[in-house]
Amino acid sequence: MDTKYIIGIIAILLIAIIGGAMFLGGGSSVQRADNELVVAAYSHGGEPETGFDPILGWNYYSEPLIQSTLLKVNRNLDYENDLATSWKANDNFTEYTVKLRDDVKFTDNSTLDAEDVAFTFNEAKATGASLDLSSMDNATAVDNTTVKFDLNKKDSTFVDKFAYIGIVPSDSYNNETYGSNPVGSGPFKFVQWDKGQQVILEKNPDYYGKQPEFNKLTILFEQNEAALNAARNKEVDVAAVPMQYANETVDGYNMVLMDTIDVRGLTLPTEPNTGKTTEDGSPMGNNITADKAVREALNYGINRTAIAEGALNGVGVPTSDGVPHLLPWYNKEAQIQDADVDKAKKLLSDAGWKDTDGDGIVEKDGVKASLNVYYPSNAPERQAIAVALGEQAKEFGIEINATGSNWDEMGSHKWTDPIVFGYGSTDPSTIFSKYHSSQIETGNYAMLNDSAVDAHIDKAMGESREASYDDWKAASWDGKTGFSAKGDAPWLWVGEIKYGYFVDDSLDISEDTALIQPHGGDIFGNILDWSRTSSIEESK
Amino acid sequence: MADKSKDVSSIYSPIANMNLRTKTLLTIGLTVFILVAVVITSLFINSADITTNFNAMNQPPSFEHLFGTDWMGRDMFTRTMKGLGLSVQIGAGASILSSIIAIILAFVGSINSKLDSFIAWLVDLFLSVPHILLIILISIGLGGGAFGVTMGVALTHWTSLTRILRAEIKQINTSEFVKLSQRFGKSKIWIAKKHILPLVITQIIVGTILIFPHAIMHEASVTFLGFGLSPHEPAIGVILSESMKYLATGNWWLALFPGLALLIIVLLFDIAGENIKKMLDPTSANE
Numbered sequence: 001m002d003t004k005y006i007i008g009i010i011a012i013l014l015i016a017i018i019g020g021a022m023f024l025g026g027g028s029s030v031q032r033a034d035n036e037l038v039v040a041a042y043s044h045g046g047e048p049e050t051g052f053d054p055i056l057g058w059n060y061y062s063e064p065l066i067q068s069t070l071l072k073v074n075r076n077l078d079y080e081n082d083l084a085t086s087w088k089a090n091d092n093f094t095e096y097t098v099k100l101r102d103d104v105k106f107t108d109n110s111t112l113d114a115e116d117v118a119f120t121f122n123e124a125k126a127t128g129a130s131l132d133l134s135s136m137d138n139a140t141a142v143d144n145t146t147v148k149f150d151l152n153k154k155d156s157t158f159v160d161k162f163a164y165i166g167i168v169p170s171d172s173y174n175n176e177t178y179g180s181n182p183v184g185s186g187p188f189k190f191v192q193w194d195k196g197q198q199v200i201l202e203k204n205p206d207y208y209g210k211q212p213e214f215n216k217l218t219i220l221f222e223q224n225e226a227a228l229n230a231a232r233n234k235e236v237d238v239a240a241v242p243m244q245y246a247n248e249t250v251d252g253y254n255m256v257l258m259d260t261i262d263v264r265g266l267t268l269p270t271e272p273n274t275g276k277t278t279e280d281g282s283p284m285g286n287n288i289t290a291d292k293a294v295r296e297a298l299n300y301g302i303n304r305t306a307i308a309e310g311a312l313n314g315v316g317v318p319t320s321d322g323v324p325h326l327l328p329w330y331n332k333e334a335q336i337q338d339a340d341v342d343k344a345k346k347l348l349s350d351a352g353w354k355d356t357d358g359d360g361i362v363e364k365d366g367v368k369a370s371l372n373v374y375y376p377s378n379a380p381e382r383q384a385i386a387v388a389l390g391e392q393a394k395e396f397g398i399e400i401n402a403t404g405s406n407w408d409e410m411g412s413h414k415w416t417d418p419i420v421f422g423y424g425s426t427d428p429s430t431i432f433s434k435y436h437s438s439q440i441e442t443g444n445y446a447m448l449n450d451s452a453v454d455a456h457i458d459k460a461m462g463e464s465r466e467a468s469y470d471d472w473k474a475a476s477w478d479g480k481t482g483f484s485a486k487g488d489a490p491w492l493w494v495g496e497i498k499y500g501y502f503v504d505d506s507l508d509i510s511e512d513t514a515l516i517q518p519h520g521g522d523i524f525g526n527i528l529d530w531s532r533t534s535s536i537e538e539s540k
Numbered sequence: 541m542a543d544k545s546k547d548v549s550s551i552y553s554p555i556a557n558m559n560l561r562t563k564t565l566l567t568i569g570l571t572v573f574i575l576v577a578v579v580i581t582s583l584f585i586n587s588a589d590i591t592t593n594f595n596a597m598n599q600p601p602s603f604e605h606l607f608g609t610d611w612m613g614r615d616m617f618t619r620t621m622k623g624l625g626l627s628v629q630i631g632a633g634a635s636i637l638s639s640i641i642a643i644i645l646a647f648v649g650s651i652n653s654k655l656d657s658f659i660a661w662l663v664d665l666f667l668s669v670p671h672i673l674l675i676i677l678i679s680i681g682l683g684g685g686a687f688g689v690t691m692g693v694a695l696t697h698w699t700s701l702t703r704i705l706r707a708e709i710k711q712i713n714t715s716e717f718v719k720l721s722q723r724f725g726k727s728k729i730w731i732a733k734k735h736i737l738p739l740v741i742t743q744i745i746v747g748t749i750l751i752f753p754h755a756i757m758h759e760a761s762v763t764f765l766g767f768g769l770s771p772h773e774p775a776i777g778v779i780l781s782e783s784m785k786y787l788a789t790g791n792w793w794l795a796l797f798p799g800l801a802l803l804i805i806v807l808l809f810d811i812a813g814e815n816i817k818k819m820l821d822p823t824s825a826n827e
Contacts, residue, residue, distance in 0.1 A: 202602075224785060225784070225785050225789075227785075228789070229788055232788075245783075248789055306594075309594065310592065310594025310595075310612075310613075311592075311594065311612070342553040377766065377770065380611070383612075383772055384592070384612055386772070387592055387612065387772050388592055388612075391591050391592060402770065404769075404770030404772060404773075405770075529615055537768075
């Protein structure tokens with residue numbers, strides 16, 4: 001119990017913190033040449049645990065770089081041909097036929113043909129680790145350049161899956177080794193993966209599309225403050241940083257805020273807890289949020305604009321139905337006028353929620369309107385949302401206890417307690433998985449069971465992409481009901497976020513052609529348009 | 541000049557005229573007063589009242605915010621005080637539990653030699669595993685939270701006190717008066733109560749107080765590593781680990797003040813402990 005020993009521990013702790021910050025700042029310096037790119041920007045999901053295997057989850061929502069996809073999404077969220085030369089679906093969207101280019105080679109010099117495409121989709125469905133392919137029965141190669149997809153139900157959103165998954169070579173694919181030594185047909189070729197540190201790619205000279213301007217692309221897996229420091233030390237061309245750093249300035253770098261369709265919101269389970277469980281035994285239902293008045297009070301009472309300006313650092317966009325405003329099926333009619341504390345109070349008191357014991361929190365039938373809201377500890381913006389919501393909800397008598405957690409622990413709370421989720425996809429079928437009554441055990445954690453919403457979704461699934469927009473909108477609000485706050489209010493959607501990048505002044509990342517990033521997206525969607533406009537400035 | 545000032549101080553400074561006992565008492569009084577003040581202040585701070593203010597994010601220390609504000613505009617002074625209060629409470633819970641465990645084990649060990657060697661083995665076992673690992677395991681096993689951390693710290697800090705008590709009891713058991721009582725047919729419990737306990741009570745009190753600094757340090761370390769408490773809760777370890785993210789942006793006050801405050805609290809406990817030891821065990825005052 002020596003005093004010196006204790007002082008020593010604290011001194012070491014303090015030095016470790018400050019030294020740690022300096023060490024992060026003084027990390028390994030990476031030499032950069034003008035025709036090479038070094039980025040610390042694959043950071044929304046961090047380093048891919050299973051390597052660069054699209055079947056096991058590598059970038060199945062965004063540009064896979066090493067592999068190529070059948071279609072590519074463009075700036076307007078339309079699809080363009082990539083590996084495909086054309087595609088068509090039958091009238092009721094249960095069968096898709098895709099024609100492929102015949103001039104594409106993998107980097108191991110084998111030819112990419114229909115066999116590889118069918119293999120990739122069948123394997124991805126069997127593994128179930130990445131894309132939701134539950135509507136597909138199987139994919140078959142009709143001839144060398146034609147693939148046929150048979151579905152088990154109407155699914156007009158299946159075309160979105162064509163843009164999501166990188167094609168792997170069927171002959172050499174091995175699910176144990178492919179991830180760390182991937183072979184693909186994308187604009188870049190895999191060179192080396194230093195686990196925990198970086199992945200090095202180089203230009204694929206045989207790429208069938210436009211050639212990138214850069215011979216080498218190094219992706220560092222540095223995140224958050226480490227990424228910021230990498231920019232400070234001029235080690236990288238692009239550094240992705242969390243929004244808390246959006247207002248920082250770094251010499252020689254530009255802060256670029258990219259539009260996303262990434263939204264944050266909380267589930268509000270619509271069913272009471274009657275002891276029912278999911279098949280896996282997770283409890284279901286919440287007796288407080290099962291009352292629609294509570295869900296509506298939360299939706300109308302909170303101030304999303306204040307949260308967007310505060311918790312989301314002034315770069316958030318309020319949303320009250322979780323459909324980002326950049327999507328073609330954004331429904332303006334579904335938005336509500338929030339920050340109405342009086343309305344929230346009235347909704348609660350009309351439904352019998354009264355503050356009887358004078359603690360500022362309302363009760364009904366002896367149940368206190370006290371909710372445990374879970375958020376993943378490693379996501380600062382979700383923590384800020386949970387804390388800020390707690391302060392706002394208190395004003396109209398609902399108590400929110402924010403609880404930091406991790407996904408393993410939250411797994412058993414998904415159907416019982418509000419969780420701060422992040423969502424956002426160019427694929428409207430996420431509406432199906434979040435709100436359709438058939439998905440209650442899989443993704444409809446709020447357990448919404450509304451036949452009108454189901455009907456709109458089912459109709460949309462059987463129409464062409466363009467025609468379906470109106471039905472997706474109607475699912476949110478059709479004048480009577482919907483999944484928005486105006487309707488059943490099964491969620492408390494808060495706001496859209498933006499992604500912030502520090503970009504070296506010498507680099508032009510062609511913001512005009514930048515793609516809108518989905519939840520977990522990356523910045524590489526338009527990497528073929530990137531160019532170096534001047535030489536990299538030496539660090540001082 | 542120098543001599544004169546010395547004279548003046550010795551005549552007019554009340555502290556210089558005190559004897560060791562009064563000085564010791566004064567030191568104990570002051571340290572205990574500060575510690576109690578910290579705990580009481582923190583009890584009056586309601587966690588829900590530490591509100592966010594996004595108009596005042598990342599502000600350096602000022603008269604309005606003595607310790608500055610963090611990334612959500614929360615006042616760091618109130619957060620630090622709340623965190624210190626929490627640390628002291630967890631420390632108190634853990635040290636008292638630890639002492640109870642130590643006392644029970646030490647007395648159980650004096651029953652017979654088999655139990656005694658078992659307890660010696662248990663002490664060695666717990667000492668051979670790094671504390672921090674055990675604390676993390678136990679606090680996760682008990683479901684985390686302040687309860688998990690308290691239990692984790694309590695269940696790992698009894699070892700040294702057990703050792704001391706065991707040695708003391710062994711020594712007392714060989715003394716003449718214990719042997720005499722045994723021959724008079726007094727029960728083991730009677731001997732424990734009447735002969736042993738009064739002699740080891742000093743060790744127990746001092747030992748309990750001296751577990752405090754360790755308990756607080758370990759609580760801070762565990763929460764620093766992200767186990768136990770949620771990242772928005774005001775605990776010193778949580779505050780320090782969060783501050784790391786913002787050192788890169790130059791927010792030095794987030795780490796410095798809470799770190800110093802923790803240092804001071806731990807030192808106060810140590811000073812209090814050492815001085816109480818001097819009071820209760822006068823022989824040690826001459827060391």
